[in-house]
Amino acid sequence: MSSVARFWRKIPQRYNLAGTQCTTCGRYFFPPRYLCPDCRRAGKIRQHRFSGLGKVVTYTVIRSASEQFEQMTPYVLAIVELDEGPRLTAQLVCSPDEVRIGMRVRPVFRRISADGESGVIHYGTKFAPDTP
Amino acid sequence: MRDVAVIGIGCTPFGEKWGSSFRDLFVQAGTMALEDAGVAGEEIGAMYVGNMSAGRFIEQEHVGALIADYAGLASDHIASTRVEAACASGGLSFRQAFIAVASGIEDIVVAAGVEKMTDVGTGASVDALAGAADREWEGFVGATFPGLYAMIATDYMNRYPLTREQLAEVAVKNHYNGARNPIAQFSQEITIETVLSSSLVADPLRLFDCSPITDGAAAVVLAPLERAREYTDTPVRVLASAQASDTIALHDRRDISTLDATVAAGKRAYAMAGLSPGDIDLVEVHDCFTIAEICAIEDLGFCRKGEAGRLTAEGVTALGGDLPVNTSGGLKACGHPVGATGIKQVCEVVQQLRGEAGRRQVDGARVGMTHNVGGTGATVAVHILGV
Numbered sequence: 001m002s003s004v005a006r007f008w009r010k011i012p013q014r015y016n017l018a019g020t021q022c023t024t025c026g027r028y029f030f031p032p033r034y035l036c037p038d039c040r041r042a043g044k045i046r047q048h049r050f051s052g053l054g055k056v057v058t059y060t061v062i063r064s065a066s067e068q069f070e071q072m073t074p075y076v077l078a079i080v081e082l083d084e085g086p087r088l089t090a091q092l093v094c095s096p097d098e099v100r101i102g103m104r105v106r107p108v109f110r111r112i113s114a115d116g117e118s119g120v121i122h123y124g125t126k127f128a129p130d131t132p
Numbered sequence: 133m134r135d136v137a138v139i140g141i142g143c144t145p146f147g148e149k150w151g152s153s154f155r156d157l158f159v160q161a162g163t164m165a166l167e168d169a170g171v172a173g174e175e176i177g178a179m180y181v182g183n184m185s186a187g188r189f190i191e192q193e194h195v196g197a198l199i200a201d202y203a204g205l206a207s208d209h210i211a212s213t214r215v216e217a218a219c220a221s222g223g224l225s226f227r228q229a230f231i232a233v234a235s236g237i238e239d240i241v242v243a244a245g246v247e248k249m250t251d252v253g254t255g256a257s258v259d260a261l262a263g264a265a266d267r268e269w270e271g272f273v274g275a276t277f278p279g280l281y282a283m284i285a286t287d288y289m290n291r292y293p294l295t296r297e298q299l300a301e302v303a304v305k306n307h308y309n310g311a312r313n314p315i316a317q318f319s320q321e322i323t324i325e326t327v328l329s330s331s332l333v334a335d336p337l338r339l340f341d342c343s344p345i346t347d348g349a350a351a352v353v354l355a356p357l358e359r360a361r362e363y364t365d366t367p368v369r370v371l372a373s374a375q376a377s378d379t380i381a382l383h384d385r386r387d388i389s390t391l392d393a394t395v396a397a398g399k400r401a402y403a404m405a406g407l408s409p410g411d412i413d414l415v416e417v418h419d420c421f422t423i424a425e426i427c428a429i430e431d432l433g434f435c436r437k438g439e440a441g442r443l444t445a446e447g448v449t450a451l452g453g454d455l456p457v458n459t460s461g462g463l464k465a466c467g468h469p470v471g472a473t474g475i476k477q478v479c480e481v482v483q484q485l486r487g488e489a490g491r492r493q494v495d496g497a498r499v500g501m502t503h504n505v506g507g508t509g510a511t512v513a514v515h516i517l518g519v
Contacts, residue, residue, distance in 0.1 A: 010268065031269045058290070058388055060282035061335040062274060066262060067255035069274040077279050077334075079383045087383040089270045089280075096335070101290050112273060124273065 007122055014124035017050040017107060019086065028084040052107030053130065054082040061096040068113045080105055080127055093128040106130040135357035136233045137367035138517065140169025141479040146348040146467030147317040154190050154248040155202045161349035161472075162203050162244060169353040170363050173204055177238035178211040182225030182245035183471035184218050188260035190251050199244065211238075218264030219420060221245060222474025223375075223504030223513030226352065230373045230515075233354045245472035246349035257345050261470070264507040266381040278342055278421065280382050280508045282334035285423040287388040289336065292438035294426065296336060298445045300327035302422040303340050303464055305450050310461025312451075312491040317346055317467030341422040346467035350475035352482070366486045371407070371499070372516040374400035382508045391509035394431035401501070401514040402433070409433040412516070413497040414484055415455065416477035418505035419462040428503055429457060432514070451492055459484060459492045474504035474513060485519045 012018040019030035022043040027036065030050055036043030059078035062069070069075070076092040076099050092099055093108055105127035112124040142164025144157050152160075158181070166173070181199050186192045200212035215225040222245030229243035249257050262271040265280055288294060304324055310316035322340065330339035353363075360367035376396035379385055386392055402408055409432065417432070419425035429440040434455055443449060449457035460466045460480035463473060481500035483489045499518040505511070 057383075058283040058287035060279050060286060060337075061332070062276055062279045063332045063334060064258075064278070065274060065276055066259040066271075068259075069276075070255065072274070075274060077273070077275055077283070079283055079388065089266075089275050089381065089383050090273050101286070122272070126273075 004120055007120060015109065017052050017125060019048050019050055020045050021048040028086050030082060030086040030088055050082050050084060052082065052125065052127070054080045054105055056092070056099060056101055056103045056105060057081050057087060058101060059092065059099050078127070091126045093126050098129060104130040133234045134236055136230050136354055136370045137357045137360035138352050138370065138478065138482050139355045139360050139363045139367055140165045140171065140353035141351070141482050142168055143315055143350040143476055143479045144348050145315045146346050146469060146476070148250050149347040150250065152347065154186065154192065154246065155198070157248060157347060157349035158199050158244060158246040158351070159202055161246070161351040162242065165242065165351035165353050171240055171353055174208055175240045176205065176208070176210055176242055177240055178229070178232055179205070179213070179242040179244065180225040180228045181212065181214050182221035182223070182474055183214055184216060184221050184247060185260050185263065186248070188252070188263070189257065190248050199246070217511040218506035219418070219468070219470045220474060220504045220506030220511040220513050221471040222350070222476070223502065223515070224474070224511070226474060226478055226515060227373045227375055227513055229354050230370055233356055239356060239359065241354045242351055243354060243475060244349065244351040245475035247469035247471040248347050249345045249469060250347050254345065270381055276334060278337055279334040281421040281423055282337045283382065284388055284427065284508070285336055288423060288426070291389065294438070294441035296328065297324055298441035299341065299422045299426065300324045301444045302419065302425045303327050305444065306419060306458050306462040306464040309451060309459050309492055310465025313461050313466055316461040316465055317344055318461070318465045337421055337423070343420045343463035343468040346469040348467060348469035348472045348476070350472045350479050352475060352478050368482045368485050368517050368519055370515065371518045372401040372404035372514070374398070374404060374514045376400065376512050378510050380507065380510045385509070389427060390437070391427055391431050391505065391512065393509050393512040394428060394503065394505065394514070397512040397514040398432045401516050405516045407499065407516060411499055412455070412501050413499050414459055414481070414494045415457055415501040415503065416460060416462070416480050417457055417503040418473070419458055419464050420468060420505070422464070424505065425457065425462065432501070432503060451494070456494050459489065459494060474502065477502035477504060478515065478517070481517050485517060
């Protein structure tokens with residue numbers, strides 16, 4: 001069970017996909033980085049809120065999970081590439097039969113996990129198929 | 133820099149060792165290694181211990197001192213250091229010991245690795261292992277360790293010609309080798325059907341694509357090459373020691389299906405030894421999952437990307453093939469006590485180069501390689517040994 005502060009300080013990132021961009025080279029970061037790996041000390045970092053639109057790079061269906069996630073199995077886990085470039089790992093809100101590499105996705109706000117019955121409930125971003 | 137040799141090895145049987153504690157395991161391995169080297173305790177200058185997570189598995193930290201103490205070395209006050217890089221802890225422990233001897237600071241140094249994993253339930257150990265990846269941005273959203281490797285497999289199979297059956301051949305081969313290794317956790321051979329009918333863990337990986345949860349310890353003794361023959365008639369030289377790192381999260385890698393840290397550590401090791409992939413007689417690679425062995429064979433330069441599945445199915449990597457891979461049974465069949473694995477790989481290669489590998493002996497083996505990965509490829513250690 002982790003402390004409330006550990007989760008609380010990441011709320012802007014997990015709820016709203018608040019990341020960063022290096023204005024020296026233009027590269028976007030999510031999760032946010034405050035030191036650009038390309039420009040290092042010459043980099044200038046600013047905040048950037050991602051739209052969350054992107055596509056599936058790769059995926060799996062988790063059938064056997066850690067204790068916190070056991071009751072959600074099976075669930076689809078994917079690496080999503082945001083349109084600005086950065087990639088992140090996230091759950092997809094779709095059936096295992098539906099997911100495809102290259103599938104367009106959009107962000108949805110969801111409950112991620114809970115620290116037991118009386119602990120903190122963690123919310124964050126999952127992704128859903130973005131069907132036009 | 134001085135030349136360095138392995139002068140003694142020791143490894144416990146691997147498996148679910150309900151009757152053995154963390155201390156029992158490393159004392160057993162350490163005693164075997166010192167006996168094999170013919171070294172007395174007071175000659176040891178330093179000790180390095182690879183251990184991923186005694187804190188999570190047995191709620192014990194500070195295991196460097198603990199191990200020196202229970203190895204009977206407390207009164208000699210030797211320098212004992214824990215080394216941690218998840219599943220690559222053992223490989224890094226060996227490298228630190230190598231550096232200590234090569235630099236001339238120490239003469240006789242023990243490199244050990246130990247993990248006692250079965251004192252917690254499966255859910256807790258799965259969660260502890262997830263700490264080898266990015267806890268905040270992978271584990272938090274429900275990524276398990278098999279799940280991350282499964283995403284490598286999905287990406288790989290989408291881009292290269294690897295069939296589900298070829299992937300299963302990796303496990304079949306490693307169980308065949310494990311059945312010929314007395315310390316292996318699994319002593320039974322399996323078939324492709326065994327793998328394909330086992331339960332799905334994270335698509336496309338099934339239970340028999342995954343290395344098990346294991347208790348075990350391993351230790352080796354290093355000495356300057358010029359002094360090695362004081363202790364043994366069969367010293368094994370360390371021809372190269374290399375280490376590399378990469379992004380902690382899989383999603384930040386340049387290429388999902390290539391472990392760039394393996395490529396980098398491999399290149400550095402070949403350069404240091406003055407050798408090329410064609411010079412390697414056998415290799416112990418980090419097959420925590422079947423897909424990991426496929427990637428390792430390619431990323432270490434033994435074939436081009438996309439070819440390892442076919443070569444495995446053709447028997448090239450089998451005992452008796454052109455490049456025997458994981459003669460110990462690998463992590464899959466020999467078992468994977470995470471901190472001990474990197475040292476066990478060295479023990480296997482040393483046994484092979486001494487010609488002491490029994491039913492799994494590679495005829496005429498003179499040069500062997502070990503490849504130990506932490507996380508999904510954020511740390512890699514590669515060593516080349518020779519006689």
